Amino acid sequence: MTRPKVDLHPTTRPPARHKRPLWAMFARPQVVALAMVLAVNWLLFPGFFSVTWQDGRLFGSLIDVLNRGAPVAILAIGMTAVIATKGVDLSVGAVMAICGAVGAQMVNSGQPAGLAVAVALAVGLLCGLWNGILVTLLQIQPIIATLVLMVAGRGLAQLVTEGSIVTFSDPVLIFIGTGSVLGLPTPVVITLVLLILATLIVRRSALGLLIEAVGVNRSAAHFAGISALSLLLVVYAFSGLCAALAGLIAAGDIRGADANNAGLWLELDAILAVVIGGTSLMGGRFSIPMSVLGAVIIQAMNTGILISGFSPEFNLVVKSGVIILILILQSPLSARLLHRRARRSPKAEDAA
Amino acid sequence: MSQDAVLLRASGITKVFGTHRALDGVDFDLRAGEVHALLGENGAGKSTLIKILTGAYQPDGGTLQVAGQTVTFRDTLQAQGHGIGTVYQEVNLLPNRSVAENLFLGRQPTRWGLVQRAEIDRRARALLATYGLDIDVRADLSDYSVAIQQIIAIARAVELSGKVLVLDEPTASLDHTEVALLFDVVRGLKARGLGVVFITHFLDQVFTLCDRVTVLRNGRKVATESLSGLDATDLVRMMLGKDLSFDHHPSGLASMRHGAGRGVERVAFAGLTRAGSVEPFSLSLHQGEVVGVAGLLGSGRTEVARLMFGIDSADGGSVTVDGEPVTIRNPAQAVAEGFGFCPEDRKADGIFGELSVRENIIIALQAKLGWVRALNREDQIELAGRYAEALDIRAADHDMPVKLLSGGNQQKVILARWLAIDPTFLILDEPTRGIDVGAHAEIVRTINRLREEGLALFVISSELDEVVAYSNRVVVMRDRAMVAELTGEEIAPDLIVRAIAGAGITTPAEVQP
Numbered sequence: 001m002t003r004p005k006v007d008l009h010p011t012t013r014p015p016a017r018h019k020r021p022l023w024a025m026f027a028r029p030q031v032v033a034l035a036m037v038l039a040v041n042w043l044l045f046p047g048f049f050s051v052t053w054q055d056g057r058l059f060g061s062l063i064d065v066l067n068r069g070a071p072v073a074i075l076a077i078g079m080t081a082v083i084a085t086k087g088v089d090l091s092v093g094a095v096m097a098i099c100g101a102v103g104a105q106m107v108n109s110g111q112p113a114g115l116a117v118a119v120a121l122a123v124g125l126l127c128g129l130w131n132g133i134l135v136t137l138l139q140i141q142p143i144i145a146t147l148v149l150m151v152a153g154r155g156l157a158q159l160v161t162e163g164s165i166v167t168f169s170d171p172v173l174i175f176i177g178t179g180s181v182l183g184l185p186t187p188v189v190i191t192l193v194l195l196i197l198a199t200l201i202v203r204r205s206a207l208g209l210l211i212e213a214v215g216v217n218r219s220a221a222h223f224a225g226i227s228a229l230s231l232l233l234v235v236y237a238f239s240g241l242c243a244a245l246a247g248l249i250a251a252g253d254i255r256g257a258d259a260n261n262a263g264l265w266l267e268l269d270a271i272l273a274v275v276i277g278g279t280s281l282m283g284g285r286f287s288i289p290m291s292v293l294g295a296v297i298i299q300a301m302n303t304g305i306l307i308s309g310f311s312p313e314f315n316l317v318v319k320s321g322v323i324i325l326i327l328i329l330q331s332p333l334s335a336r337l338l339h340r341r342a343r344r345s346p347k348a349e350d351a352a
Numbered sequence: 353m354s355q356d357a358v359l360l361r362a363s364g365i366t367k368v369f370g371t372h373r374a375l376d377g378v379d380f381d382l383r384a385g386e387v388h389a390l391l392g393e394n395g396a397g398k399s400t401l402i403k404i405l406t407g408a409y410q411p412d413g414g415t416l417q418v419a420g421q422t423v424t425f426r427d428t429l430q431a432q433g434h435g436i437g438t439v440y441q442e443v444n445l446l447p448n449r450s451v452a453e454n455l456f457l458g459r460q461p462t463r464w465g466l467v468q469r470a471e472i473d474r475r476a477r478a479l480l481a482t483y484g485l486d487i488d489v490r491a492d493l494s495d496y497s498v499a500i501q502q503i504i505a506i507a508r509a510v511e512l513s514g515k516v517l518v519l520d521e522p523t524a525s526l527d528h529t530e531v532a533l534l535f536d537v538v539r540g541l542k543a544r545g546l547g548v549v550f551i552t553h554f555l556d557q558v559f560t561l562c563d564r565v566t567v568l569r570n571g572r573k574v575a576t577e578s579l580s581g582l583d584a585t586d587l588v589r590m591m592l593g594k595d596l597s598f599d600h601h602p603s604g605l606a607s608m609r610h611g612a613g614r615g616v617e618r619v620a621f622a623g624l625t626r627a628g629s630v631e632p633f634s635l636s637l638h639q640g641e642v643v644g645v646a647g648l649l650g651s652g653r654t655e656v657a658r659l660m661f662g663i664d665s666a667d668g669g670s671v672t673v674d675g676e677p678v679t680i681r682n683p684a685q686a687v688a689e690g691f692g693f694c695p696e697d698r699k700a701d702g703i704f705g706e707l708s709v710r711e712n713i714i715i716a717l718q719a720k721l722g723w724v725r726a727l728n729r730e731d732q733i734e735l736a737g738r739y740a741e742a743l744d745i746r747a748a749d750h751d752m753p754v755k756l757l758s759g760g761n762q763q764k765v766i767l768a769r770w771l772a773i774d775p776t777f778l779i780l781d782e783p784t785r786g787i788d789v790g791a792h793a794e795i796v797r798t799i800n801r802l803r804e805e806g807l808a809l810f811v812i813s814s815e816l817d818e819v820v821a822y823s824n825r826v827v828v829m830r831d832r833a834m835v836a837e838l839t840g841e842e843i844a845p846d847l848i849v850r851a852i853a854g855a856g857i858t859t860p861a862e863v864q865p
Contacts, residue, residue, distance in 0.1 A: 206718045206726040209707075213715055216704045223663065223701045224769065225687030225719040284706045 029329035030276060030293050037300045037322065044308035057180040061307060063188070069299030070187030071096070071246040071263070075270035076277070076291040077191075077198050078128075078242030081235045083274050084215045085228075086283030087135060087142035089236065092270060094153025095127045095243035096263030100251030101160035104168050113172030121244045127153070128240020132233040150267065157259035167256035177252020187249045191292070194245065198238075199288050208286075211235065215283025269298055276326050297322075357384050359419060359547040360405065360436065360516050366413035367400050372759075372786070374400040376571045377414070382516060382547040387538060389558045389579070390551045391591055392568035393649055393814040395785055398551055401568065402518050405549070406438045407431030418515075435515030439505045441524050447494035452476035454493050455508050483507055483537055499530035503537050510541065517541060518549045523557060524650075535561050553649040555584045555853070567591055584853040588648065592816045592849060615639025617675070618808045619691075619777045621660060624669030629655045631833035632669060637777060637808035642799060644823030645812040646848045652832035653812045654696060657779045660810065661693040662686045673776060687720050689777075692770025694763065696781040696812075702766045705755030709747045710736035712754045712765050717772045739768035743798060760791030767798065778802065780811045784818060796821050816845040828852055 041061070042048045051060035075092045082089045099120040106116035127149060134145035168174075179186040202208040214221045214228045221228055246266070251257045276294030279286040301322055305315045328334065360382040367375040375397045382388050392398045403409040405416070407425030416423050418434045425431040428438070445454045452472045453460075460467045461475070476489040483503055493501060502522050509517055519538070523531050538548055538561060550562055558565060559579060567574040567590040574590045620636035630652050637643055647653045658664045660671075662680040671678050673689050680686045683693070695701035704712055713736040714727055721727070727735070736750045743764040747757055754765055763783060770778055780799070784792045792815070799822045802809060813819050819826060826843050828836040828851040836851040 204726060206721070206723045209711060209715070209718060209726075210723055212707060213704050213711075216706045217700075219701045220704055221719075223661075223683055223693060223695055224716045225684045226715070227682070227684045227719075231723075 028278075028290075029326055030278065030290055030297065033276075033322065033326045033329070034293065034297050034300065037297060037304060041300065041304035041307070044304060048304075048307070053183070057183045057185070061303060063185065065296065065300050065303045066188045066191075067185040068303060069295050070185075070191045071249050072266055072269045072273055072298060073191045073292045073295035074194060074242050074246040074249070075239075075266055076273035076295045077194055077288055078239030079267075079270045079274050080277070080279055080286050080288050080291040081198075081202070081211060082142070082239045083271070083279050083281060084211050084283055084286035085232055085235055086215045086218070086281075087232070087235070088146065088271060088281070089128075089131060089239045089243075090143065090146040090267050091127065091131060091149035091153055092239060092243040092246070093263035093265060093267040094150050094157065095124055095240055096247030096250055096266065097157035097257075097259050098127065098153050098160065099124045099244035099247035100262045101157045101166065101257040101259055103173060103248050104166040104251055104257035105160055107168050107170035107173055108166060113170050116170075116173070117176070117248060120248055121241060124240045124242075124244020124247065125237050126240070127243070128237035129233060131240065132236030135236060136229045136232045154259060157257075157262070161257055161259045163259075165256050165258045169255065173248065173252045174255055175252070176248050177250070177254070187253075190245060190249065194242070195288065195292050202288065207231075207234075212284055212286065215286075269295070272323065273298055276323065278330060297326075357419070358382070358417075359384050361417040362401070362405060362414060363417070364414035365401065365404055365411045365416075367397075367404060367409060368412050373571050375404070375411075378568065378571070378573045380405070380566055380573070380576070382549060384515075384545045384547055385542055386563040387542055387548045387550050387561050389562040389565040390549055390568070391553075391558065391565060391587060393591055395570070396568040396591070397571040398568055399520070400571075402438065402520060402549065402551065405431070405516075406436055406518055432513045435513045436518070437509030437513030437516070438518040438520065439502065439509050439522060441521040445493055445501065445505055445508070448492055450490050451480075451487065451493055451496070451504055452489040454504060455479060455489075455511070479507055479511065480504070483540065497530065499526050499533055502526070502534055506537060506541075510546065514546070516547045516549070518551075520551045521553070522550075523552060523554060531557065555587055555648070558587065559584075585850055588853045589846075589849045591648070592646075592814055592845070592852070615641065615806065618673065620672045622670050622672075624659055624666050624671070626655070626659055626664055627667050629664060629832065630659055631831075633834040634669075635827065635834070637810060639808060640803055640806045641824045642803050642809045642811055642822045644819040644826040644843075645810065645829060646814075646816065646819055646826055646852055647829030648852060649814070651829040651852075653829045654781055655832065656829065656834075657693065657781050657810065657812060660686075661691055661779055663693075684719065687716060687773065690773065690775045691777050691779070692716070692773060692775040693779045694766045694770065694781060694783055696785060698759070698762055698766065698786070703754050703762050706753055708751045709740070709745070709754050709757065709765055710750040713739055713750075713768045713772055716769045720773055735772050736768075739771055740765075742771070743768050744794070758787070758791075760787035760794070763787055763791075763795065764798075771802075775807065777808045777810070780809065780813075782812055782814065784813065784815060792818065816848055819843075819848065820845055830854060 038048070045061070048061045051058055051062055079089055079092065102123050103116045103120040106119060107113055131146050131149060134140045134148065135142050176186055181189045210226055210231055213224070213226055214231055218228060247263060250262050273294035274291045275281065276297055277287060277290035279291060298319070301319050302315060305312065305318055358381050362378065362380040365375050365378045365380070366373070378397065378401060380401065390398050390401065400409065404411050407428040407430055410425070416425070418436070423434055425434070446457070449457070455476045456472050461471045462468060473489050480487065480489065485500070485503060487496065487500065493504065506517065522534060526534065538550070541548060552558060562579055564576060564578050565582070565587065566576040567587065569591060615638050617636050617638050622634045623632045624630070625632035633656065635643065645653050645656070655664065659666055662682045662685055665681050671680055678689050680689065686693070704715065710732050714732045717735070718727055733750070740747065740750065745761050745764045745768060747761065754762060757765065783795050783799070787795070796818050799809060799811060803822070811819070811822065820843055823843055826838040826848060827834050828838065828848065830852060835854070838847060838851065
């Protein structure tokens, strides 16, 4: 049987789409904030922008910012998707510790590095799935559901390391943390590849739109036939996978797995990076590149304070100051002020 | 004060939200010692009126008088000061505090700044005794049934205000004995000379408890009358529309009904049921057919739609699409079968406010296709443009957030969303709710057009004129069951009203003058 075709005989073309000028991409509070932080860094430390080529790789403070910021940037990529669904993943720091510990123990017990990396990633994926199951099937609020693994995860990591810092000398793991590819530090390259892949997958498939729909209105998404369940499982699993990657980088960087300190508090930096990037904690619209930019801003501040010779105690205070500034720029208040200016050139409002 | 003294009088109350007139020159008066029912369908203006009476909203026009004195309420506290208290459908007390604390919250007896628990408990016991309740006042409020909680809320409201009590659907979640208990309390208050405004959608309770009734419809008062001269049919008629003329009857439709030239069966539901929600019903829908659903709020009409679309899962029954048995346990499966559903609460269940008009239109099709097969931007623009054009969706630009559109245009966006999946069967729950009158006619025309295009539609509406204007058949719901099916000449407002009120179906000849 053929279905009756609903053809309502349209006659005119759809309205032309509006192209945004290229410069609009840079007129964002985050970009302005990054420029300001970098400028201040440069004032404090005139050599900040100098990048040199040495032993086949780039060196310099800028490269350092990217390198040090890589774990948080990777966490932020996964966290963005979670927050877009109106959730949050507090467990990523602990998952970093678990996965680093798993990788370290496996190479130390003579397993090939490739297998160790694969297993560590798989463990991260499972951790994420666990969170996803708590959030979807058991319908526990995300903040509580992931708090479980945040607390228990460090314990698990300590069980894996048997309570000590597990050092290793496996060249592959060390390469992940400290090596370089085409002159760039490996963590930076991993971040870039993940950023590009994740953005492409999310935007070229319908995943991004469906995630946003679930985040904006879970009930309407249900009514529209979107199965939020599998979507949430995917999102939390992806966040776990990102945490595993970050955990391997953190372990490779210090050539050891430290169950107590690996990834400690980084979940908060990751959430902050996402928020600075403009994704609302209320879910909905998200941008993975902007979250990575948020992570870079955070790290630029950290590095700036370190190289300027201030004592590290200043770090947290300065950081919070800059964050407040960015949040004010993004707030509904400034949006209203901007909107008022925009309204001077009124467009056609909706009729009826 | 004499028993017939007017406690509260509202004259010419008008309230405007944006462009929507929620109340338009409504008069209302409440006498001492009476229980006054306030009736009306969703959107009639009941809740707006009581919010104005209790100070939660300020009217844009009209005056309020308490015991002959003109007053203005800045907030509910001030209304309370004038003796007006409210108890809402969901008890808004603190479930995890004791009964006594709930009764005296905010005015605890203290000595040297310390709360005197024993004193609170003693007074609470004394207070509840006047309502015939002997319960442990130190137990948490949540330990008691909703009925007891309602009575405690009433006791608190009467203590705080003492002249006028507004009860907003207090019986919605009570069983028969609990309702009787609550009614005894209300009769006690009535005997004490209080005026009680009683909002409900159970007509039998109106006749059991109330003295007079005021009916609102679309923000206007239909009538205030003594209940002694009325029956249920009268009330339904007043609620659903006093204009029962056949003027809106489109000429072509009547012949279509008789022509019996309806298309092949597309969707059939057999014995579908859900315990405590919908009694078993069977219904088949044919190509090019609109089945209208009439029934009062709470009659189970929305529940039927939710069951059909898999939002609630059925306890029994089967569904066939084009003769093939199908399983529908969630909306995703319903969408896969070519079903669409425009929900009654557009904002909560329909639109994605932050997302663009274009995304809102293509989202169901995208959900049906799955996340891998993404519609590219050009397809999206084409689809959104086509259906926006076909349904005349007025948006400056399809990339603007849908929340900036008017209610009527938002409704059309959701309709467009379902047309985009090339549906077999569309369920529309109150498609004209909350949209301005001009857009009503447009939605009705669209429904007729979709029928001509061969769709099967199931349309729930409390606007009888509209039901008559587009339905090939009308099913009537009462007490969670389909109680009547009207066809052909029977599709007339008067007969629908009688069926809703349970007055039985008579032949058209007996009714028409």
